[in-house]
Amino acid sequence: MARAVTTRQKTINSLAAWAVGLLIFFPILWIFVMSFKAEGDAIKTPLEVLAAPWTLENYGVVQERSNYSRHFANSVILAFGSTLLGLLVAVPAAWAMAFVPSKRTKDILLWMLSTKMLPAVGVLYPIYLLFIRLGLLDSRAGLVVVLMLINLPIIVWMLYTYFREIPGEILEAARMDGATLHEEILYVLTPMAIPGMASTLLLNVILAWNEAFWTLNLTAAKAAPLTAFIASYSSPEGLFYAKLSAASTMAIAPILIMGWFSQKQLVRGLTFGAVK
Amino acid sequence: MGQIQLNQVSKSFGSVEVIPPLDLTIEDGEFVVFVGPSGCGKSTLLRLIAGLEDVTEGHVTIDGQDATEVVPAKRGLAMVFQSYALYPHMSVRKNIAFPLRMAGLDKAQQDKSVAQAAEVLNLTDYLDRRPGQLSGGQRQRVAIGRAIVREPAAFLFDEPLSNLDAALRVGMRLEISELHKRLKTTMIYVTHDQVEAMTMADKIVVLQAGVIEQVGSPLELYQRPRNTFVAGFIGSPKMNLIQGPGADKYGAATIGIRPEHIDINEEEGLWHGTVGVSEHLGSDTFFHVQCNASHEPLTVRATGEMALEYGAEVHLTPRTEHLHKFDAKGLRME
Numbered sequence: 001m002a003r004a005v006t007t008r009q010k011t012i013n014s015l016a017a018w019a020v021g022l023l024i025f026f027p028i029l030w031i032f033v034m035s036f037k038a039e040g041d042a043i044k045t046p047l048e049v050l051a052a053p054w055t056l057e058n059y060g061v062v063q064e065r066s067n068y069s070r071h072f073a074n075s076v077i078l079a080f081g082s083t084l085l086g087l088l089v090a091v092p093a094a095w096a097m098a099f100v101p102s103k104r105t106k107d108i109l110l111w112m113l114s115t116k117m118l119p120a121v122g123v124l125y126p127i128y129l130l131f132i133r134l135g136l137l138d139s140r141a142g143l144v145v146v147l148m149l150i151n152l153p154i155i156v157w158m159l160y161t162y163f164r165e166i167p168g169e170i171l172e173a174a175r176m177d178g179a180t181l182h183e184e185i186l187y188v189l190t191p192m193a194i195p196g197m198a199s200t201l202l203l204n205v206i207l208a209w210n211e212a213f214w215t216l217n218l219t220a221a222k223a224a225p226l227t228a229f230i231a232s233y234s235s236p237e238g239l240f241y242a243k244l245s246a247a248s249t250m251a252i253a254p255i256l257i258m259g260w261f262s263q264k265q266l267v268r269g270l271t272f273g274a275v276k
Numbered sequence: 277m278g279q280i281q282l283n284q285v286s287k288s289f290g291s292v293e294v295i296p297p298l299d300l301t302i303e304d305g306e307f308v309v310f311v312g313p314s315g316c317g318k319s320t321l322l323r324l325i326a327g328l329e330d331v332t333e334g335h336v337t338i339d340g341q342d343a344t345e346v347v348p349a350k351r352g353l354a355m356v357f358q359s360y361a362l363y364p365h366m367s368v369r370k371n372i373a374f375p376l377r378m379a380g381l382d383k384a385q386q387d388k389s390v391a392q393a394a395e396v397l398n399l400t401d402y403l404d405r406r407p408g409q410l411s412g413g414q415r416q417r418v419a420i421g422r423a424i425v426r427e428p429a430a431f432l433f434d435e436p437l438s439n440l441d442a443a444l445r446v447g448m449r450l451e452i453s454e455l456h457k458r459l460k461t462t463m464i465y466v467t468h469d470q471v472e473a474m475t476m477a478d479k480i481v482v483l484q485a486g487v488i489e490q491v492g493s494p495l496e497l498y499q500r501p502r503n504t505f506v507a508g509f510i511g512s513p514k515m516n517l518i519q520g521p522g523a524d525k526y527g528a529a530t531i532g533i534r535p536e537h538i539d540i541n542e543e544e545g546l547w548h549g550t551v552g553v554s555e556h557l558g559s560d561t562f563f564h565v566q567c568n569a570s571h572e573p574l575t576v577r578a579t580g581e582m583a584l585e586y587g588a589e590v591h592l593t594p595r596t597e598h599l600h601k602f603d604a605k606g607l608r609m610e
Contacts, residue, residue: 172328173361177422178349178378187374191365 028252035059035245042242058246066229068250075225075254077140078215079208082147083155083201089148090155091197095185097156098163099171109160112153120150120213131218138220146218147208154207155200162196163189199265202258209255226251277339278429278462279304280325285334287320287486294320295486297334302430302464302479307456310466311473312483312509318466319434321483325464326432327351339429349378354423355432358439360415362407368394368418369403375426393421396455413444420455430462437472449475470510474498482506504606507532513562513575515600522547522569528601528609535562535577537598542584545591549574551584567592 005013033049034042041052062068097105127146128137136142166189174188190197212227219228230251233244259266280302287295295317302308310318323329325336327348335344343351354375362371372393376386394400397417407415416436423431433452437445453476456463467473473480474494482489482497482505490502494510501507507515515532523531539545540563549567559580564573569592576592584590601609 167359167361169357169359169361170363172348173355173357173422174363174374175328175348176326176353176355177375178426179374180349183378188363192363194365 031245031248034242035249037242039240039242042245058242059250062233062243062246062250066232066247068229071224071226071229071251072254074140074223075209075227075251078143078147078223078225079205081140081144082151082208083204085144086148086152086155086204087159087197087201090152090159091185091190093156094159094163095189097160098166099168109157112156116150116153124217128217137218138222138224140223143215143218143223146214147211150211150214151204151207155204158200158203159193159196162193162200165196166192195265202262202266206255206259277304278302279339280430280462280464281335281337282321282325283335283337285321285324285336286332287317287324287329288332293332293486295324298486298488300481300488300491302462305460305462307453307463307465307476307478308481309473309477309479310464310481310483311468311470312489314468316483317486318468318483320486322432322434322464322466326353326355352429353432354426354428354430355434356416356419356423356436358435360407360419360439362415362418362422364407367404367406368399368410368421371407371418372399372403372421372425375422379426389425390421393425396424397421412440413448416440416448417451420452424455424459428461430464433463433465435466435468437467438469445472452476471512474510480510482509500608501532501600502608504530504532504602507600507602513577516570516572516574518570518572518574520571523601526599526601529604530602530606532600532602533574533594533598535575537595538574538576539593539595540565540576540578540582540584540590542588542590545593547574547592547594549590549592551586551588551590553586554584556580556583563590565590565592 035058036054036056037049037052038055038057041049044052097109131137131142134142170192171184171188174184179187209225210227212231215225215227216231219225230244230247233240233247282298282300284297284299285295286293286297310321312318320329324331327336327343327346331344335342337343338351338353363374366374369390372390373386376389381389390403391400394403397420399414399417399421402410402414402418407418410418416439419436436452437448440448449472452463452465456476465472465476477494479491480494480497481491484505490497490506492500497506497510501510501515504517508517511534513535515534516538517530517532519530523529547567547569549565549569552564552566552573554564555562557580561578561580561582563576563578563584565576566573574592603609
């Protein structure tokens with residue numbers, strides 16, 4: 001049923017929505033603004049900050065002091081590597097849960113998700129010790145595996161939800177047509193699940209890109225991604241707001257741009273199955 | 277070749293037995309229809325033959341080879357599903373070629389077989405479309421095309437027409453019958469629609485609660501139903517089944533008489549009743565008559581020209597040579 005909304009009410013609602021939106025977006029906007037101000041101007045009152053002259057100086061200093069491109073490359077490798085590895089493990093798992101469920105399938109799914117509720121720091125010691133023993137500290141390979149494992153429950157859950165929407169009869173048809181299990185997954189299931197797999201990939205790339213706890217604790221210089229790059233600007237001898245802002249802007253810009261261009265896919269992915 | 281044998285095949289889901297042990301032989305080249313009300317196990321039986329479900333006990337034999345443990349892909353059977361189950365991301369051409377591709381045939385052979393199947397099914401103009409761009413009838417033809425290219429030992433149809441509208445259903449029914457006459461391949465066809473069963477089958481298998489009630493040709497089932505269930509299920513409109521005093525007179529617990537085997541007139545007859553609703557089909561008229569022989573109204577078939585007022589007094593006379601008698605257990609009495 002359509003609800004009657006007066007123009008006045010609409011205006012009020014719009015203003016309220018914009019206010020909330022701006023409030024949420026403000027910190028990011030402010031970081032962006034501060035990154036273009038001189039260090040001395042950045043700590044002044046907001047109006048003074050806005051009035052101060054614009055400069056690219058911070059970006060130059062950040063680029064000089066630390067190697068942005070290496071951190072960026074590490075972020076890309078960690079985010080995409082862990083997500084692709086995760087998909088490789090999760091596709092067969094989700095297939096089994098969606099198409100040949102057992103009495104325990106629901107329990108396993110919940111148990112997997114429950115590991116996400118565990119505070120990560122609770123397993124820091126064992127994992128740290130394992131990393132030392134295996135010589136994986138500050139290595140990209142080790143971190144790819146850890147990031148894959150911490151996001152695996154989400155990948156399996158998302159894929160499971162997508163696979164559930166695919167009619168089982170189509171897979172049975174493939175079986176009748178002579179496809180082996182491997183061919184059934186490769187030629188029939190995967191192409192049909194591509195939209196779902198794409199949004200799973202996107203979301204997990206973002207999660208892995210932003211992951212800071214493990215990347216900060218398990219890396220030093222070689223494997224450090226952009227999260228460690230930002231952290232290196234919060235120095236104990238007083239903060240350099242403008243430079244920290246420039247580093248942050250450089251770290252979040254790639255993922256923000258990627259998110260912006262794929263938002264349609266992401267929203268579809270996150271609400272999939274909720275409305276049909 | 278396509279002889280299929282079920283020996284003491286049974287199926288249970290957990291502790292629920294949906295198909296008690298049954299035997300059935302389907303001869304090479306036969307068109308066999310499994311028919312029964314929903315939930316009677318007919319689709320399950322088909323899926324057991326296909327291998328999509330594992331049998332709990334017993335053996336499935338295809339062309340003399342025990343296929344009980346053979347995976348669906350290796351049984352040499354093709355299946356057409358109710359939902360068509362086409363691959364939505366592939367063109368019609370690729371859908372039809374899929375079984376050939378899985379069999380490892382080269383591209384030239386694939387193209388040749390696809391072109392032939394498309395010709396037979398009038399799909400040549402649609403080969404480059406996706407299933408989503410086709411009508412229901414065309415999709416069903418693609419599903420059939422995908423089944424025929426691999427030249428299977430037998431075709432399995434799982435209610436293939438139930439998603440189509442009535443007019444299309446009649447057309448597709450003829451096309452499938454025509455296809456069977458031409459290919460002479462064994463076909464097993466599942467439906468809940470007894471009209472489809474009657475019109476298409478060489479042999480009908482009537483199922484109820486997983487049990488085979490009767491196996492026979494359409495006319496055998498129509499003329500000599502083995503029990504009251506088959507009598508009531510086969511034929512449209514249904515056979516009139518009369519219990520109580522009306523049946524006692526003939527020394528039976530239940531008597532059955534088909535609508536076309538009752539004479540109706542306004543002057544005299546064995547039973548007496550009043551006309552309820554009349555259904556005029558043009559060729560025939562069906563009267564629903566509440567009469568003294570039965571609690572349920574009887575259906576009577578008359579010529580298309582006959583007209584009787586609602587509430588008119590009439591007399592009915594069954595033709596005794598067409599009377600079916602059943603005992604207290606519902607079995608046919610000879």
